[in-house]
Amino acid sequence: MVLKLYARTGWGGGGGIVALTLAEKQIPFEHAAINLAQKEHKTPEFLAMHPFGQVPVIVRAFPQFHRNMRSKALPLLPTGLKERALVEQAASVEFANFLPAVLNVVTEFVRKPLSGMPTDDAASATALAELSTVLDVYETILSKHRYFGGDEFTIADLFHFSYAPMLADAGVPIMTSTGPNVARWWNDLISRPAWIKLKEEGIKGTAI
Ligand SMILES: N[C@@H](CCC(=O)N[C@@H](CS)C(=O)NCC(=O)O)C(=O)O
Structure with missing residues (x-):
């Protein structure tokens, strides 16, 4: 999997925005559900990814993620x-x-x-x-x-x-x-x- 998104399951907040961005750009990702009530965002492993212990976090495994972000049909950011x-x-x-x-x-x-x-x-x-x-x-x-x-x-x-x-x-x-x-x-x-x-x-x- 190229990309992993650590976020809550619902669509609200930043997690939904990242998921929506990836969907609009047709970039596949894996969702790692984070339960805030159970403080899954404050574990040492999570804090190593996000020092403030907040969601969302995206982690990419391969540099081809950047190529994907550029090559897909919907730019979302103009170049001019x-x-x-x-x-x-x-x-x-x-x-x-x-x-x-x-x-x-x-x-x-x-x-x-x-x-x-x-x-x-x-x-x-x-x-x-x-x-x-x-x-x-x-x-x-x-x-x-x-x-x-x-x-x-x-x-x-x-x-x-x-x-x-x-x-x-x-x-x-x-x-x-x-x-x-x-x-x-x-x-x-x-x-x-x-x-x-x-x-x-x-x-x-x-x-x-
Ligand atoms: N500017 C932050 C905003 C993230 C944020 O505020 N996340 C909230 C949920 S929408 C959060 O994780 N709250 C739990 C906490 O701060 O302990 C970022 O982009 O990382």
């Missing part, structure tokens, strides 16, 4: 300087603006109810308003090109899968109710076969 800069800028926006806002909404509408913690109406309203403000800017960005980092589907779009799909499942349809361009973009993303498969099955890995 201007196009590449736009994708890197978009990826930074996802990390700095979208991710903190979406995590606050997920905390109020998903994590607290799931763990039996009391929900907080004021915090929920603030979280929704902050995400809505971010998505208003997304509406402007997405009125200029089809995808978040340009006219092609790239890694900058893919990063949005880590938590945002939880919103509709929790009865918060904000990704499709803010503006027509955000809705068009999000509906396009969640229709991708690789995503539909990951959401239905969780991380599975693929046979080589």
Whole structure:
């Protein structure tokens, strides 16, 4: 096996993003399921791979992994300087603006109810308003090109899968109710076969 992905089984967080990237690029991998509750990410063996003891981790066995990443049909990162800069800028926006806002909404509408913690109406309203403000800017960005980092589907779009799909499942349809361009973009993303498969099955890995 060329590549081994150590991650939880569900699609949320970074593990899902790595699995989705590999699926979109049709790169086979083996999945090593890590159980955080059992602290499997804090063993000496795991800490040797990731000194902070966090998932996901990918380990490659052969240098041909790099050739595979380059040769597959879907690039996910453009090679042109201007196009590449736009994708890197978009990826930074996802990390700095979208991710903190979406995590606050997920905390109020998903994590607290799931763990039996009391929900907080004021915090929920603030979280929704902050995400809505971010998505208003997304509406402007997405009125200029089809995808978040340009006219092609790239890694900058893919990063949005880590938590945002939880919103509709929790009865918060904000990704499709803010503006027509955000809705068009999000509906396009969640229709991708690789995503539909990951959401239905969780991380599975693929046979080589
Ligand atoms: N920047 C980190 C983020 C990874 C991360 O936050 N992983 C979380 C799960 S999504 C984790 O492993 N949490 C358990 C812990 O920190 O003990 C990385 O890319 O390695």
